[in-house]
Amino acid sequence: MEKLQSKKVIIIGAGAGGIATAARLAKAGLSVTVLEKNSFTGGRCSLIRHDGHRFDQGPSLLLLPKLFQQAFFDLDTTLEAEGVELLQCPTNYNVWFADGENFELTTDLARMKTQIERWEGKDGFVRYLSWLQEAHTHYELSVAKVLNRNFTAFWQLATPQFVWAGLKLHPLHSIWNRASRYFWSERLRRVFTFATMYMGMSPFDAPATYSLLQYTELAEGIWYPRGGFQTVLAALQRVGERLGVEYRLDTPVKQVLMHSDGKTARGVELESGEILEADIVVVNADLTYAYSNLFPQTLPQTAKYSKSLRKRDGSCSSISFYWSLDRKVPELQTHNIFLADEYRESFDAIFDRQTLPEEPSFYVNVPSRIDPSAAPEGRDSVIALVPVGHLLESKGFGTITDGESGISREQDWDALVSRARRAVLSTIRARTGCAPLEQSISHEIVNDPFTWESKFNLDKGSILGLSHSFFNVLAFRPRTRAEGFRNAYFVGASTHPGTGVPIVLAGSKITAEQILDDLRAAVPWRGLPSLIRDQGTPQTSATGKLDKIQRPFWGPILSTIFFGILLYLFTQYMNSFSGRHVRINA
Structure with a gap:
């Protein structure tokens, strides 16, 4: 432990991944400092407040609760022990x-x-159960x-094992194609595919996986932390601070520093000019932005990789309204989900033309409906999130789409908002x-793609990172160990395993374990039960005859x-009938 305490870790960014990784590494005995450019922690999971109204700036629903x-x-x-309800x-x-x-x-x-039976009859519900079974397989695998x-x-x-499991995940099918096998009306196909907006993708492109x-919404429900989504990360931050994590806010990082070999991280330089030395640097900033702006571009392979990242498909952006x-x-x-009549066209406008559809689909959240503390008594706080195309240029770089496939160069964001x-x-x-809302809006805050880019350094304003x-998944996704560098790692939406707060929390475990393995240090939680895997497993210690698990044996064999x-x-x-027929003809 004493040896590990001498190891210093700097984490750039206090988003979900940075906060969780900091706590994990501190638990393992490392000295951890988190640097955050903003005056608040949580990143996109932060809160906006105005005159008694509270808004979740980013995620407003909690899925996959077991990962939390x-x-x-x-x-x-536990969540409960840390005061999260x-x-x-x-x-x-x-x-x-x-x-x-x-x-x-x-x-x-x-x-x-x-x-479902109203729209697709009795067989429709049977097909729904079959869809649930397939989605359950996707979830478990x-x-x-x-x-x-x-x-x-x-x-x-x-590996044969992974290939066999991979085929069951239907990665080469789109969510729309798989849903169309089970839902035969256009209405239900839309109902069971719009959730790809969580990943900033079109249901016509998103893998069926x-x-x-x-599935997790329908099997486990949708949850909301009382007090706002950020309370979960605030609790994780408190856990980390008890373990010794230091947080420095209003501390933007200028660059990651390297040793004389140009490949081994040794710390960071702040925008203020201050130099902070470290043995390990973990980047929780947007990955595409970080490779182009925080890592040195002196190595040819780094500059080439940075450029290739900016060419990869990004998720959509959003125009988000916060109304008091x-x-x-x-x-x-x-x-609430409001779906466009021209469903496919609405996604094509976003992902093919990087603009706002003529008739947009959008999501409306009223946090005060589930948690009255989100608004003053007798009032509501309303968030309207409108998916829209991302910016055409990366921050600090000229466009890379010039001359390509006729993408419109016009993005008049004032008009689009x-x-x-x-x-x-x-x-x-x-x-x-309902009565016209515009007459009841006492205050409005707007986040557009430029806001997402400037406030959180999100490349092109893509709110969910890479597509x-x-x-752009599994081994194809940017890796948790920085490409071409030593002692530098990533955690967050654009690295493995992907976007979304629960997925990023799972990723923090992966990144932390990789760092500790590279240091040849013990992983404190390794060997502990996996709540998400092991819950639901029958109790092997049960001795009562009513609890004994007995798989059918003779029944299937006798049936066969x-x-x-x-x-x-x-x-x-x-065969005998065919033989008689031949003899008669003879």
Whole structure:
């Protein structure tokens, strides 16, 4: 332990990945300092406040709760012990359509049965259960084969075991294609594919594997931390500080410093000019931004890799409105989805043309519906998130799309923000029948792609980092150990395993373990139970006869023998019939 305490770690960025990695490394005995450019921690999971109204700047719903529980469990504590209270939303979403219909996604199976049969009949519900079974397989295999494993070489994708598991994940199918096998109406296909917006992707491009996201909503529910999403990360931060982590806010980093070999990290230089030495540097800043702006470009391979990253597909950006209302809007639930009539065209506009669709789909969150503390009494706080194309240029770099495939060069963001605002307000009024919201907005805050880029250094304003297309996942995704450098690592949305707070928390475990393994140090939580894998496993210590697990044995064998005999007798009968037919003709 004493040897490890002499090892200094600097973490750049106090987002979900940085906070969790800091606590893990401090638990292992390392001396950890976290540097954050902003005056607050949490990154995109931070809060916005105005006159008694509270808004989640980024994520507003908590999925995969077991991954959150695992992070605290590995640190010898729990969410409850740290004062975090999770509230389950009674309804997952209300999905509003232009024809006046709406669909209520819920964990209530009876309610789902009634709704699905209304649109697709009795067989529709049977197909829904089959879809759930497939999505469950995606979920379990992803946890076992991806979220708890690092990918450091391409050959790891070629092992027979992984290939067999990979085929069951349907990575070469799109979410839309797989959903179309189970849902036969356009309405339900849309209901069960819009969740790709979590990854900033189109359902027509996102790998079918990610149906696991909607599965976890329907199987485990959607949760909200009382007090806002940031309370979870604030709790993790407190755990880290108890273990000795130091946080320095308003401390932007200028560059990662290297030893004389140009390849081994030795610390960082701050924008103020201060030099901080370290044995390990972990980057929780946006990965694409970091490779181009924080790492030295003196090595040819580094400059080439940085350029290639900027050419990779990024996730979408968003125009997000944070509205303080002077009244309540009972027509809106906690989570509301408004889908464009021209569904595919709305995604093509975002991902092919990097703009705002003529008729956008969008998400509306009313945190005060589930947590009254989010707004003053008698009022609501409303967040409207409109997915939109990202910026055409990386920060500090000229565009790399000139001369390519006719992408429009015009991105008049003032006009696009105004059009998005009008579309959101008019659509909510038309589909829910509520009184005009614009008359009740006492204050408005807007985050557009430039805001996401400047506030959080997100390359091109892509709110969820790199895309999750086939060649941007697993061993194809940028690795947790910095490419071409020693003693430098990444954690966050654009490195393995991917985007989304619970996935990033799983990634923090992977990164921390890789650092400790490279240092040949003990991993304190290794060998502890995996809550997300082991919960639901039958108790092997159960001794009661009612609890003994007995898989069917003779039943399947006897059934196989019986049907085999029937098949043999039928074959013999057909052969004898064929022989008589030949003799008669003769």
